[in-house]
Amino acid sequence: MFQVRIHGRGGQGVVTAAEMLSIAAFEEGSHAQAFPSFGSERTGAPVVAFCRISDKEIRLREPIMEPDAVIIQDPTLLHLVPVFSGLKRNGYVFINTSKSLFAIGIDKFLKGWRQDRIYTIPANEISLRNVGRLAPNVPLLGGFAAASDLIQLESVVKAINKKFSGKIAEGNITAAREAYESVKAEIKPAEARYA
Amino acid sequence: MLKQIEGSRAVAEAVALCRPEVICAYPISPQTHIVEEVGKMVKEGQLSPCEFVNVESEFAAMSVAIGSSVAGARTYTATASQGLLFMVEAIYNASGLELPIVMTVANRAIGSPINIWNDHSDSLSQRDSGWVQLFAENNQEALDLHIIAFRLAEEFSVPVMVCMDGFILTHAYERVDMPSQEQIDSWLPPYKPSQTLDPADPVSIGALVGPEAFTEVKYLEHTKQLRVLERIPQLAAEFKTVFGRNSGGLFHTYRIEDAKTVIVSMGSVLGSIKDTVDDLRDKGHKIGVLGITSFRPFPSAQVRKVLCDAKRVVILNKSLAVGIGGVMSIDVNQALSGLPIDQYTVVAGLGGRAITKKSLQEVFLKAEKKELEAVTFLDLDWDTVNKQLAG
Numbered sequence: 051m052f053q054v055r056i057h058g059r060g061g062q063g064v065v066t067a068a069e070m071l072s073i074a075a076f077e078e079g080s081h082a083q084a085f086p087s088f089g090s091e092r093t094g095a096p097v098v099a100f101c102r103i104s105d106k107e108i109r110l111r112e113p114i115m116e117p118d119a120v121i122i123q124d125p126t127l128l129h130l131v132p133v134f135s136g137l138k139r140n141g142y143v144f145i146n147t148s149k150s151l152f153a154i155g156i157d158k159f160l161k162g163w164r165q166d167r168i169y170t171i172p173a174n175e176i177s178l179r180n181v182g183r184l185a186p187n188v189p190l191l192g193g194f195a196a197a198s199d200l201i202q203l204e205s206v207v208k209a210i211n212k213k214f215s216g217k218i219a220e221g222n223i224t225a226a227r228e229a230y231e232s233v234k235a236e237i238k239p240a241e242a243r244y245a
Numbered sequence: 246m247l248k249q250i251e252g253s254r255a256v257a258e259a260v261a262l263c264r265p266e267v268i269c270a271y272p273i274s275p276q277t278h279i280v281e282e283v284g285k286m287v288k289e290g291q292l293s294p295c296e297f298v299n300v301e302s303e304f305a306a307m308s309v310a311i312g313s314s315v316a317g318a319r320t321y322t323a324t325a326s327q328g329l330l331f332m333v334e335a336i337y338n339a340s341g342l343e344l345p346i347v348m349t350v351a352n353r354a355i356g357s358p359i360n361i362w363n364d365h366s367d368s369l370s371q372r373d374s375g376w377v378q379l380f381a382e383n384n385q386e387a388l389d390l391h392i393i394a395f396r397l398a399e400e401f402s403v404p405v406m407v408c409m410d411g412f413i414l415t416h417a418y419e420r421v422d423m424p425s426q427e428q429i430d431s432w433l434p435p436y437k438p439s440q441t442l443d444p445a446d447p448v449s450i451g452a453l454v455g456p457e458a459f460t461e462v463k464y465l466e467h468t469k470q471l472r473v474l475e476r477i478p479q480l481a482a483e484f485k486t487v488f489g490r491n492s493g494g495l496f497h498t499y500r501i502e503d504a505k506t507v508i509v510s511m512g513s514v515l516g517s518i519k520d521t522v523d524d525l526r527d528k529g530h531k532i533g534v535l536g537i538t539s540f541r542p543f544p545s546a547q548v549r550k551v552l553c554d555a556k557r558v559v560i561l562n563k564s565l566a567v568g569i570g571g572v573m574s575i576d577v578n579q580a581l582s583g584l585p586i587d588q589y590t591v592v593a594g595l596g597g598r599a600i601t602k603k604s605l606q607e608v609f610l611k612a613e614k615k616e617l618e619a620v621t622f623l624d625l626d627w628d629t630v631n632k633q634l635a636g
Contacts, residue, residue: 068418069251069418072249072418072419073249073418076247076249076420077249081419081420082249082418082419082420083417083418083419084417084418084419085412085413085416085417085418086412086416088361088362088363088412088416088597089361089362089597108419108516109383109515109516109517109519109520110516110517110520110602111413111513111514111516111517111600112517112599112600112601112602113599115601
């Protein structure tokens with residue numbers, strides 16, 4: 051079972067991201083379970099959503115406490131919320147920022163994790179350019195697909211089409227592809243990745 | 246057809262396939278996405294003929310449901326938490342009048358303190374109201390139980406609550422197998438009410454009944470539920486032949502053969518319990534699960550039969566009967582009365598407290614070693630409690 055925890059703020063599509071990830075996994079024949087942390091449904095408030103992906107039926111209902119990947123949609127949460135809590139040592143990190151890990155002040159903190167699995171993605175800029183508004187969730191999913199090999203980009207596209215239509219869907223698809231390509235270009239050689 | 250959708254949406258689609266003719270609901274918190282979805286379907290003409298009545302309160306929702314059901318329409322509504330409490334007077338009327346209304350309860354805590362999260366306090370407060378209560382373990386079962394509920398309700402002229410964990414199931418995206426309209430139509434015939442209000446042939450429904458007959462009316466209500474108890478397993482078997490799945494029934498057992506310890510619970514926590522039991526089985530523990538589906542009517546004799554060889558049972562309640570312990574524990578205690586079985590009550594998940602595998606494993610192991618208190622509150626913060634007790 052692969053477990054993903056998504057952190058962000060109300061209004062950034064955190065819950066939608068988890069739902070889309072589950073749809074993408076479903077499209078590939080996997081079992082998937084997406085659910086939000088409930089309660090803080092206010093714009094701007096810290097929000098967490100979860101997604102489990104497995105080749106077997108998923109029965110577990112507890113929140114994800116030891117994720118295989120964390121997606122951080124809002125870098126202002128990095129110093130406010132324990133976003134890396136329980137993250138497995140070989141886990142993946144995706145942060146929405148156009149800055150370096152050093153510039154956002156977490157390079158030292160992340161030393162204990164595999165550096166080749168930590169990705170920064172300028173998801174705000176990508177979504178503004180392609181969708182016309184801040185929707186960092188989709189580019190981050192594109193990046194997740196590129197780095198994790200757990201879901202294909204085409205499944206993310208299918209999930210986008212399930213959730214959106216018309217121009218919004220088109221823009222999001224372009225945004226997902228752009229993030230996907232940029233992360234693919236960044237990926238280290240296979241021997242380093244699977245070391 | 247397999248779909249990856251939200252629990253509420255899955256239930257909305259299943260309810261629509263059951264062709265309700267009147268849906269009434271109060272569209273404000275604590276409401277679910279279910280009525281939002283069915284409301285949309287009615288407005289867009291996908292669900293027709295059907296009237297969606299936007300009422301002014303939950304009391305009105307159940308009152309309209311009573312009115313439409315008594316006039317012969319297949320009637321559906323949904324609520325939770327304080328909304329359910331607000332309709333209580335009408336809830337008892339619906340069962341007393343023997344009206345086959347189907348209602349989803351997206352189980353949530355009851356205030357105060359104010360709390361919007363999941364536990365089973367709301368529907369369990371209506372334990373004695375005369376409604377059937379069926380509890381879903383996952384979203385597949387939630388949608389299947391609605392399909393079973395309409396059939397059961399109309400066969401017996403009895404109202405049915407389908408209970409699914411608020412948020413944990415209603416807001417979860419997971420895979421469900423959605424039946425076709427043809428399958429539903431072959432399973433659920435058009436509603437033929439046994440008695441309706443008809444101006445052309447006027448009768449009184451809901452008249453005064455004095456002491457000379459009230460007990461008899463209530464006895465008949467009770468015996469009807471006992472007949473429902475016999476019918477539920479038959480319907481589950483028939484459901485399997487039509488839809489190809491195990492859903493419904495009185496309860497589900499899991500790895501219960503040779504089990505010395507059996508965990509009894511209801512709802513979505515059964516999934517986490519089963520995962521915990523698998524881990525313990527791998528380590529050689531003889532442990533199993535009894536998941537109650539039909540909370541009302543409660544299958545006392547059947548529960549006694551499947552648990553009679555256990556050494557101990559742990560009854561995990563997502564509810565609290567203040568002053569005695571767990572609401573469901575009382576029923577299990579009665580079912581097992583006189584048997585040499587140690588019984589432990591665990592109160593867990595109140596007001597949305599997460600129930601983790603780690604905590605479950607701890608209490609199950611304690612029960613095996615006879616170290617568990619008769620009534621245990623899972624993950625209780627003793628520091629906070631003791632401070633208050635000392636103050």
